[in-house]
Amino acid sequence: METINLYTAIYMSEIYFVIFCIFIGIEVISNVPAILHTPLMSGANAISGIILVGAVIMIMKVDADDYLNLILGGIAVFLGTLNIAGGFFVTGRMLKMFNTKK
Amino acid sequence: MYTVIQVGYLLAAVSFILGLKFMSSPVRAKTGNTIAAIGMILAVVLTFIAALVFENSSIKITNLVVLIVAIIAGTVVGKRMSDQVPMTEMPQMVSIFNATGGGCAMLLGLIEANITNIALAGVGTLSLLTVGMATGAIAFSGSILAERKLSGKVKDNREKVTVLTARLLLISLVVLPVLYFSGFQPVNLTVFMYILAAIALVYGVLFVLPIGGADMPVVISLLNSITGVATAFAGFAIGNKVMIAGGILVGAAGLILTVLMTKAMNRSLLNVLAGKFKKSVAGGSAETAQEIKDISVAETALALSFAQKVAVVPGYGLAVAQAQHICAQMEQILEKRGTEVDYIIHPVAGRMPGHMNVLLAEANVDYDRLKEMEEGNEIMSQYDVVMVIGANDVVNPAAENNPDSPIFGMPIIRTHEAKQVIVMKRSMSTGYAGVQNDLFGMENCSILFGDAKVMLQEIVNQLKLI
Numbered sequence: 001m002e003t004i005n006l007y008t009a010i011y012m013s014e015i016y017f018v019i020f021c022i023f024i025g026i027e028v029i030s031n032v033p034a035i036l037h038t039p040l041m042s043g044a045n046a047i048s049g050i051i052l053v054g055a056v057i058m059i060m061k062v063d064a065d066d067y068l069n070l071i072l073g074g075i076a077v078f079l080g081t082l083n084i085a086g087g088f089f090v091t092g093r094m095l096k097m098f099n100t101k102k
Numbered sequence: 103m104y105t106v107i108q109v110g111y112l113l114a115a116v117s118f119i120l121g122l123k124f125m126s127s128p129v130r131a132k133t134g135n136t137i138a139a140i141g142m143i144l145a146v147v148l149t150f151i152a153a154l155v156f157e158n159s160s161i162k163i164t165n166l167v168v169l170i171v172a173i174i175a176g177t178v179v180g181k182r183m184s185d186q187v188p189m190t191e192m193p194q195m196v197s198i199f200n201a202t203g204g205g206c207a208m209l210l211g212l213i214e215a216n217i218t219n220i221a222l223a224g225v226g227t228l229s230l231l232t233v234g235m236a237t238g239a240i241a242f243s244g245s246i247l248a249e250r251k252l253s254g255k256v257k258d259n260r261e262k263v264t265v266l267t268a269r270l271l272l273i274s275l276v277v278l279p280v281l282y283f284s285g286f287q288p289v290n291l292t293v294f295m296y297i298l299a300a301i302a303l304v305y306g307v308l309f310v311l312p313i314g315g316a317d318m319p320v321v322i323s324l325l326n327s328i329t330g331v332a333t334a335f336a337g338f339a340i341g342n343k344v345m346i347a348g349g350i351l352v353g354a355a356g357l358i359l360t361v362l363m364t365k366a367m368n369r370s371l372l373n374v375l376a377g378k379f380k381k382s383v384a385g386g387s388a389e390t391a392q393e394i395k396d397i398s399v400a401e402t403a404l405a406l407s408f409a410q411k412v413a414v415v416p417g418y419g420l421a422v423a424q425a426q427h428i429c430a431q432m433e434q435i436l437e438k439r440g441t442e443v444d445y446i447i448h449p450v451a452g453r454m455p456g457h458m459n460v461l462l463a464e465a466n467v468d469y470d471r472l473k474e475m476e477e478g479n480e481i482m483s484q485y486d487v488v489m490v491i492g493a494n495d496v497v498n499p500a501a502e503n504n505p506d507s508p509i510f511g512m513p514i515i516r517t518h519e520a521k522q523v524i525v526m527k528r529s530m531s532t533g534y535a536g537v538q539n540d541l542f543g544m545e546n547c548s549i550l551f552g553d554a555k556v557m558l559q560e561i562v563n564q565l566k567l568i
Binding site for chain 2: 007010011014017018021022024025026028029030031032033034035036037038039040041042043044045046047048049050051052053054055056057058059060061062063064065066068069070072073074075076077078079080081082083084085086087088089090091092093094095096097098099100101
């Protein structure tokens with residue numbers, strides 16, 4: 001029970017945070033019309049590239065002579081950046097094509 | 103400094119919400135994308151500065167070099183890829199970018215396991231890390247396989263062994279970490295994480311393998327959602343709120359799209375994942391012989407030129423034939439003659455949510471002309487001619503009036519209610535669901551056989567003459 005109480009104390013605000021995020025996410029995204037579903041998906045995809053923040057923190061924590069983890073970290077940063085750059089660029093390119101004469 | 107960074111993270115999280123919110127209108131969506139991108143850059147730059155400032159010992163030059171090289175390489179490659187991809191291959195591109203996010207989450211988990219002392223780190227953090235790592239690995243290999251399948255390099259595999267092995271692996275992905283963190287530790291944390299990563303990677307492959315082509319919109323949305331969840335768990339483990347917020351938002355977006363897609367096909371998520379269809383009742387009314395009327399290019403052009411209101415119903419066949427530009431050209435010619443042309447788009451047309459809309463936008467079609475299914479159905483009887491281009495199951499009336507049909511209950515575009523329907527098809531083969539299309543035998547329906555692009559070109563040529 002004590003451990004459970006401990007974890008509750010540590011994580012409770014995070015759990016509130018997560019639940020509110022879920023509701024905001026659902027609320028915001030439900031209003032996206034079907035014509036923009038592809039850009040929505042690739043835009044959301046780019047946002048999941050925020051994992052790069054974790055990769056940057058991680059690679060700076062690794063010892064400078066720990067080559068295995070440096071390589072893994074380098075790949076992680078590369079993948080994360082690719083996710084962000086590719087995602088936002090391709091979403092922008094798609095959105096530029098949506099035009100109306102009105 | 104701590105405050106600056108935290109406030110920056112908060113701004114980034116808000117920018118993500120705004121970015122997604124602005125997606126609700128095509129006019130503001132561009133601004134939204136830019137806002138989210140700026141928030142992202144802010145978050146990454148602040149993290150970078152924080153890593154430099156809080157580094158209590160001397161700055162690790164090697165790490166810094168690796169970091170900067172990787173970021174530059176990622177940006178350059180990402181820009182290149184996004185500039186070169188044709189719009190027809192957007193589902194593949196999105197899958198690849200999704201794989202990169204998942205791969206990043208997986209590697210984070212592995213590195214953390216390598217450098218963490220299990221005795222010092224709490225079980226809570228470690229289990230969060232494990233979940234993030236495993237979901238990341240599933241999203242990674244699953245997305246790569248999805249890309250391979252979308253490009254037609256890998257075929258579906260629905261054998262019992264595949265499905266059973268997948269289930270077994272999924273169970274072990276749950277059971278093994280529970281055992282490990284409750285004290286049963288035959289191997290050290292690093293080895294355990296590598297084993298788990300391997301299982302998750304294989305599971306990702308087996309999980310996408312049975313899923314058929316037209317179900318791809320569901321699986322792409324789901325994989326997108328899984329990457330978001332992986333990001334959120336990694337954020338939990340590191341204690342970084344902007345990662346949690348970003349991850350959860352993406353997870354919610356993917357989940358909503360997944361639900362929308364399964365609804366638009368009237369199928370349960372479980373059936374999609376197992377690659378299953380409701381068995382059609384053998385010898386049912388669906389197998390009756392049909393009388394097919396075919397129609398020539400000249401007749402089609404004539405019908406179009408006399409029509410006041412025309413609708414185009416595009417499907418995946420339009421993307422395969424790369425016929426979006428010539429289709430838009432036909433629309434422009436008709437509009438010049440005063441004919442009204444609309445596009446009616448089924449939610450699951452194509453290989454990802456919204457696929458058809460992007461293709462038509464690429465061909466310069468005004469987005470006011472793009473109608474959703476319900477909108478089109480309401481005014482269907484007003485259309486003089488409906489052209490069905492490369493779509494099949496989504497216009498099959500059996501979904502509404504034949505309870506024995508495997509697709510019964512799926513919402514369809516009711517083209518059969520229009521005055522005249524012209525279906526462009528390469529052959530009489532059935533659609534994805536493998537059922538005969540009752541529309542083709544109907545009084546008001548005729549079929550124009552041939553490749554969509556070639557036929558549309560000929561129609562355009564004829565229209566210019568009339």
